[in-house]
Amino acid sequence: MGPASDQPLSGAIPADAPSAQDAAAPKEKTVRIEIQALRCLAVVAVVLFHYWPELVPGGYVGVDVFFAISGFLITGHLVREANRRGSISLASFWARRARRILPAALLVLMFVAVATFLVAPEGVWSQFYSEITASTLYVENWYLAQQAVDYLGADAPPSPVQHYWTLSVEEQFYLVWPVIILIITAVLSRAAAGTRRRTGFAVLAVIAAASLAFGISYTASNPPAAFFITPTRIWEFAAGGLLAYATTGLRPVVRGPYRAVVSWLGLLAIFIAVFAYTEETPFPGVAAMLPVFGAVAVIWAGAPKVRWAPTRAMGTAPIQWVGDVSYSIYLWHWPLLILTPFLLDEKLGNVTKIALVVLTVALAAVTKKYVEDPIRSGPVLTLRRPRTTFLWALAGMASVLLVVTASRQVLNTRNSDLKAKATQILSSDNPCLGAGARDPKANCTPADLKKLRYASVPTPATAADVLHSGVCKGGVIAQGALRICELGVPASEARGTIVMIGDSHAMHWRPALSRVARANKWRAVVLAEGGCPFTVYLRGETAADRRSCTAFKEASLKWLRDNPEVDTLLLAELAATYGGLSPAERDREVEREARGFTEQWAKLPPTIKQVGVIQDNPPGVPDETLACVEATLAAKRPTDTACTRPRKEAVLIDPAVIAARRLNEKPGQPRYSIIDVTDRFCDEKKCYAVVGGVLILKDRSHMTATWSATLAPSLDRELQRTGLDQP
Known part of the structure; x- marks a missing residue:
């Protein structure tokens, strides 16, 4: 799930937002309406796929759209900082990412940990709490990859935090990618600007190509694990990153009508994947190229000022608003879908699902206003210091793990009592056993x-x-x-x-x-x-x-x-x-x-x-x-x-x-x-x-x-x- 922009959406939507080539440092706070629209499209596809998979059998590709967006935005931020300062502050970067991602993510994890204790049957506690732990530590994707190749684990129900695998992939990307760009910046510090750009682009392209090649090969040999692991997904971030690396600081040289055509083609590619792909499609592999490059095309095209361009539709208030709260929508929609049947003790009908979607949007709006925005860009200045941010992040993660540990202890105590009773029954020589x-x-x-x-x-x-x-x-x-x-x-x-x-x-x-x-x-x-x-x-x-x-x-x-x-x-x-x-x-x-x-x-x-x-x-x-x-x-x-x-x-x-x-x-x-x-x-x-x-x-x-x-x-x-x- 890609992060939202580092600045909140506010004010009027510009009629002609910049293209990727306009992403220069002075305009870092500009709202990119095509990116917000892509976020809206991606999160709607994912939610519909999870709630009504028969409607959008390929809706899971929304995740790949988010990955491409993340790669573009993060690489652009890093390149602009490197151009301004000649270096990159890793601590400041990681602190910004923590302020952006962790507050809402930890809130939902805490909710799931408590809700599991209250409404889920004890038979699923062990699995659910294992995945909550993996999600809190941002290794859920590797946990699921291991489970995917465990045949006897195939009968286990999905956990309420299974969707955190995407956040785990992102966090792992955020740990490695800035280090790579920092090394490129340091090695090429004395080179001419053009040489730095070309060489850096080539290095990132090699990394992307290696990831794509591995993804294609591993998807063919081990598709369940390939779906989750980070090496098969790096190229999706890198695709957006390469666009940012190639265009940051440059003015657009392609005229609006051509950019409009590219924008429509990019959207078409994403829609084809959403409706034509199924769970049987080998993925990520070659198939992931369609939604990823479609997203990259839309970002490159920007929001051209042409009457027949998709700009007007992408800039409508509902689409922009959903794009703005897409991160929280993504976080909330899946736990509600998984936990509600335990609460109601019945399968979910369409009316209940619609109600859950409405509740998801409401919770997302509240989370965005009262959790995400105040912590990311509010007046709490002490959180701006990386060390303070890291301490608060560790405290939040520890709080979730504490709830998990306490719940496991309750379960272990109950199980000990039950095992004692079971031993008594088994040793009774009851012929009816x-x-x-x-x-x-x-x-x-x-x-x-x-x-x-x-x-x-x-x-x-x-x-x-x-x-x-x-x-x-x-x-x-x-x-x-x-x-x-x-x-x-x-x-x-x-x-x-x-x-x-x-x-x-x-x-x-x-x-x-x-x-x-x-x-x-x-x-x-x-x-x-x-x-x-x-x-x-x-x-x-x-x-x-x-x-x-x-x-x-x-x-x-x-x-x-x-x-x-x-x-x-x-x-x-x-x-x-x-x-x-x-x-x-x-x-x-x-x-x-x-x-x-x-x-x-x-x-x-x-x-x-x-x-x-x-x-x-x-x-x-x-x-x-x-x-x-x-x-x-x-x-x-x-x-x-x-x-x-x-x-x-x-x-x-x-x-x-x-x-x-x-x-x-x-x-x-x-x-x-x-x-x-x-x-x-x-x-x-x-x-x-x-x-x-x-x-x-x-x-x-x-x-x-x-x-x-x-x-x-x-x-x-x-x-x-x-x-x-x-x-």
């Missing part, structure tokens, strides 16, 4: 079941803390492309070896398989890679993911060939939900995926004689199921009947199961069996979030370790039923 409550063989009595009606072990807030890898002997062992988890008894004592292969939905079966293997004196080996089902079709989001997945599948097949004594294989994969597809499209996709499984399984070595395919578990509703359980616990209502889903909606079509049934009909294939324990999750009509006092899912689709462990008796009987109990 977890899947036992729906297991006809478990001897679960109504009296035993009643003891668990109000429990949830673990709670949504603590579910993610218990890792399925905890049952692996010696932990998960890396062996080339494989991550090997050994369960059961040592090979020397084992009656046989059973192997499970799959993605993260094989990982969450490890607690159950561990108990089954120990009971039967088996050695069990789990070969699993998150986001990598055992099929020829690749689901990975990045080229790196796809390469890793291919290597994993090849290594798994080699492991089976190198261990010919293994003849029994279990397969567990994530089944897709096919949301948004028509029935015909869904059927085609299911058929495609089923073929993918059959083609991959055809590569199994002939030593594999029997294969068990596990029907995937019913998922929860994203952002709803865990929050519902949290609210049920807080209200002290029974958990065993809360937060249910209709079975016909929850149980998934599993292409792996379809493939197994087809292969079973063909001679010369291993014997394929279906392992299905769906009845532990669901009755004839409903699927549950909590069964027998145990929380089933830790996120949208992954089972909690506790629930998985309670499925062991059911898994054991399914292996016996299908004849897979003699590995």
Whole structure:
């Protein structure tokens, strides 16, 4: 999110604001109406994209417009200072940026920290407070980049400060860019003015080109991380910076009509990106050039005094006003969108969204008038001194972190109490615990079941803390492309070896398989890679993911060939939900995926004689199921009947199961069996979030370790039923 100009908008809007070439030192306070208009366009695009993405599927490019504006303004300020003083005061520059950005940003962070404590379910506190901390320290973009490549983190809901990644990128740019220009100024201090300009421009152009090249390459190989990290975005700031470097202090040499054409073309480029791009567009990469260069073109053109130029429209009061408060609009719009559903306990309709937009604008106006302007340019002279500014900034950041720390402490205390209660429940030997409550063989009595009606072990807030890898002997062992988890008894004592292969939905079966293997004196080996089902079709989001997945599948097949004594294989994969597809499209996709499984399984070595395919578990509703359980616990209502889903909606079509049934009909294939324990999750009509006092899912689709462990008796009987109990 680009900063607003260093001077507040006031007075009448000039009919012909200067072009980029007019940005000389004496006119530093001039309001650039085309820049204010670009800010308005950018923030409206971003807000509409977040609230109604179907209207402006490429509205996220508003951020890139802001980056170009920031690069132009900041570089212009730095170049003018260097021309006047022969140097740059880094402390003064950073203090100005702190006065401009931090007050409103810290205010919103403090609001989110308190609001999270008051209205958000405890299950999201850990994530939200981690991101508030990252945003306060201006490393949110790197935090999100790390999360973007973490497959098991993909189910997490967005935090109310996720949009602070743009501010993090900007702050990192502000730390580095003035140092580069200072070095250029110092090295070229004795050179002629023309030489300084050309050489400095060339240096910045090389930096921009390197960033763009890296951005294109990294977007192709790792798009989720490329979207957030600073090196892929530097060129966007540099594009505006190069314009400032080339034109600052020069008079315009291009006539108004030509500048008007360029202005219209720049706006057209931005609008094309806003409406033609989608979330599927590889970004930033090459695609980011359209909105960035469009913004640069509009800035270069300025506000030409030509009747058919966009100047008159750009200079209208509403557009200028929105541009002036765009920073605060950007800060407020996203937290309101994310936190309000927790407060209302329902999805947002269009009427509520419109009300939130109005509230966003109102809060932005108040923030601009009473927070931004007084601190940035008000009469508090002591804040003008860099040291004082830095001390106040550190105090503000520390205040936010203090609220975060206190909230985490409250959560930790509650979790400790809940874990103590959970330990008591788990050690009670209640036959109804977890899947036992729906297991006809478990001897679960109504009296035993009643003891668990109000429990949830673990709670949504603590579910993610218990890792399925905890049952692996010696932990998960890396062996080339494989991550090997050994369960059961040592090979020397084992009656046989059973192997499970799959993605993260094989990982969450490890607690159950561990108990089954120990009971039967088996050695069990789990070969699993998150986001990598055992099929020829690749689901990975990045080229790196796809390469890793291919290597994993090849290594798994080699492991089976190198261990010919293994003849029994279990397969567990994530089944897709096919949301948004028509029935015909869904059927085609299911058929495609089923073929993918059959083609991959055809590569199994002939030593594999029997294969068990596990029907995937019913998922929860994203952002709803865990929050519902949290609210049920807080209200002290029974958990065993809360937060249910209709079975016909929850149980998934599993292409792996379809493939197994087809292969079973063909001679010369291993014997394929279906392992299905769906009845532990669901009755004839409903699927549950909590069964027998145990929380089933830790996120949208992954089972909690506790629930998985309670499925062991059911898994054991399914292996016996299908004849897979003699590995």
